[in-house]
Amino acid sequence: MKLKTITAIAAALFATTAIADEDAELVINGDLEIVTKTAAPAHLSDALDEIMSGWRFRSDGTQAMQMDDFDNPGMAAVDGAAEAWATVEGEKGKSCASCHGDVAESMVGVRAVYPKWNEKAGEVRTLAMQINDCRENQMGAKAYGYTSGDMAAMEALLSVQSRGMPVNVAIDGPVAATWEKGKELYYTRFGQLDLSCANCHEDNYGNMIRADHLSQGQINGFPAYRLKNTKLNTVHDRFKGCVRDTRAETFKPGGAEFIALELYVASRGNGLSVEGPSVRN
Amino acid sequence: MRLTALTFTAAVALANVTFAETVAPSDVSFGEGGAIEQSLTGVAGDPVNGKDVIVNKGRGNCVACHSSEAWADTPFHGEVGPLLDGVGDRWSAAELRGILANAKNTFEGTIMPAYYKVDGFTRPGNAYTGKAAEGALDPLLSAQEIEDVVAFLSTLKE
Numbered sequence: 400m401k402l403k404t405i406t407a408i409a410a411a412l413f414a415t416t417a418i419a420d421e422d423a424e425l426v427i428n429g430d431l432e433i434v435t436k437t438a439a440p441a442h443l444s445d446a447l448d449e450i451m452s453g454w455r456f457r458s459d460g461t462q463a464m465q466m467d468d469f470d471n472p473g474m475a476a477v478d479g480a481a482e483a484w485a486t487v488e489g490e491k492g493k494s495c496a497s498c499h500g501d502v503a504e505s506m507v508g509v510r511a512v513y514p515k516w517n518e519k520a521g522e523v524r525t526l527a528m529q530i531n532d533c534r535e536n537q538m539g540a541k542a543y544g545y546t547s548g549d550m551a552a553m554e555a556l557l558s559v560q561s562r563g564m565p566v567n568v569a570i571d572g573p574v575a576a577t578w579e580k581g582k583e584l585y586y587t588r589f590g591q592l593d594l595s596c597a598n599c600h601e602d603n604y605g606n607m608i609r610a611d612h613l614s615q616g617q618i619n620g621f622p623a624y625r626l627k628n629t630k631l632n633t634v635h636d637r638f639k640g641c642v643r644d645t646r647a648e649t650f651k652p653g654g655a656e657f658i659a660l661e662l663y664v665a666s667r668g669n670g671l672s673v674e675g676p677s678v679r680n
Numbered sequence: 681m682r683l684t685a686l687t688f689t690a691a692v693a694l695a696n697v698t699f700a701e702t703v704a705p706s707d708v709s710f711g712e713g714g715a716i717e718q719s720l721t722g723v724a725g726d727p728v729n730g731k732d733v734i735v736n737k738g739r740g741n742c743v744a745c746h747s748s749e750a751w752a753d754t755p756f757h758g759e760v761g762p763l764l765d766g767v768g769d770r771w772s773a774a775e776l777r778g779i780l781a782n783a784k785n786t787f788e789g790t791i792m793p794a795y796y797k798v799d800g801f802t803r804p805g806n807a808y809t810g811k812a813a814e815g816a817l818d819p820l821l822s823a824q825e826i827e828d829v830v831a832f833l834s835t836l837k838e
Contacts, residue, residue, distance in 0.1 A: 587802060588802065589801075589802050589803050590801060590802070590803060590804060590805055591793070591801050591804050591805065591813075591817060591820065592793045592820075593793055593794065593801060593802075594791065594793070598791045599791075602791065603760050603791070606758070606759045606760050607756070607757070607758050607759045607760075608744055608745060608758045608760050609737075609741070609743065609744040609745075609756050609757075609758050610755075610756035613760075639810065642810070643805065643808060643809070643810035644808065645805075646804065646805045646807060646808060647801075647802070647803045647804065647805045647810075648803040648804065648805045648806075648810065648811060648812040648813070649805070649810040
């Protein structure tokens with residue numbers, strides 16, 4: 400435990416000083432090829448030619464940690480979530496496995512298409528919302544905190560079942576209005592620093608901002624294990640931090656704005672591989 | 681005792697004079713190309729403090745985006761903005777003052793924040809807490825800090 404923290408801290412120091420190799424290719428465990436750079440999806444082609452995973456912008460040391468599951472500190476949470484998957488909780492005496500069976504069969508490809516429209520509920524659902532819907536309504540169990548460790552771990556477990564598959568979220572039909580709202584948020588300049596997501600992640604990716612090598616702010620790698628806080632981080636946690644850093648009043652994780660933003664940002668990564676749990680600094 | 685009181689009174693008087701001459705953010709007038717001709721305080725800028733404002737993360741943190749040989753000793757220079765070497769040749773003090781106060785008047789749509797502006801923001805926060813701002817905003821830099829940075833940048837000649 401102690402050793403892990405120290406390694407993580409050492410790695411974090413290393414990560415900020417080393418230069419990233421933007422041309423490296425990601426292969427996990429020697430055989431799982433991950434697309435970390437590809438042509439931008441059509442809806443984005445007037446702004447970007449290529450989309451790139453945040454992995455490309457990390458230092459050699461941080462990149463290497465994601466190339467082997469034994470070195471990936473986010474994988475410990477996946478083991479924990481696999482146990483939770485099979486554990487009966489709540490009034491109805493069910494576990495996730497009671498209905499969904501083997502996670503490695505029933506959940507293949509699911510992470511890749513979220514957030515997505517849920518017809519019955521008539522709403523755009525993030526993976527976190529769906530997990531909590533099952534916990535509350537199918538199991539009679541308490542919802543996980545939206546950005547809690549339990550939630551991040553369950554998202555990581557589901558993510559692993561789609562690793563290597565292309566992100567492919569729908570942007571039209573019933574989700575179109577939400578997607579437009581997310582796009583508007585992405586280009587809105589917030590806070591006293593008056594900065595939009597695009598100012599940093601579209602106009603300046605590849606540049607250093609102080610000690611940080613700016614990426615495109617993609618979410619194909621989430622949940623992401625950050626060396627900085629030594630835990631798995633959810634998408635809305637990251638959004639919250641980035642909005643806060645513009646000296647703005649941030650939005651609530653799980654709230655309508657971040658759900659819309661997540662759908663839009665996910666769609667900017669259509670074509671990149673699902674990578675989570677990723678390793679970032 | 682007596683002397684301290686006197687000094688104190690003098691200091692208050694001086695402070696008042698300075699205060700009276702400080703141009704509030706909403707009263708700044710931008711001229712041609714976004715320049716501000718008039719000093720914001722009437723007090724000459726201190727270049728030493730100006731440099732500290734530039735490199736200090738908790739103050740101007742200009743180094744997050746700008747590099748210069750003048751602060752090569754500060755670790756981690758950003759590269760979002762241009763190198764500021766020789767900037768004292770490229771811009772007059774009035775132009776530099778304007779760029780600092782609100783760079784958008786000089787460079788349309790720039791990413792560079794406005795350091796002497798207190799309104800017109802979307803969801804302004806209470807510094808970096810993520811919470812809503814309480815009451816009126818303070819500008820990112822004080823009037824004198826702007827003057828100090830202008831004084832320092834004016835020394836950066838090729």
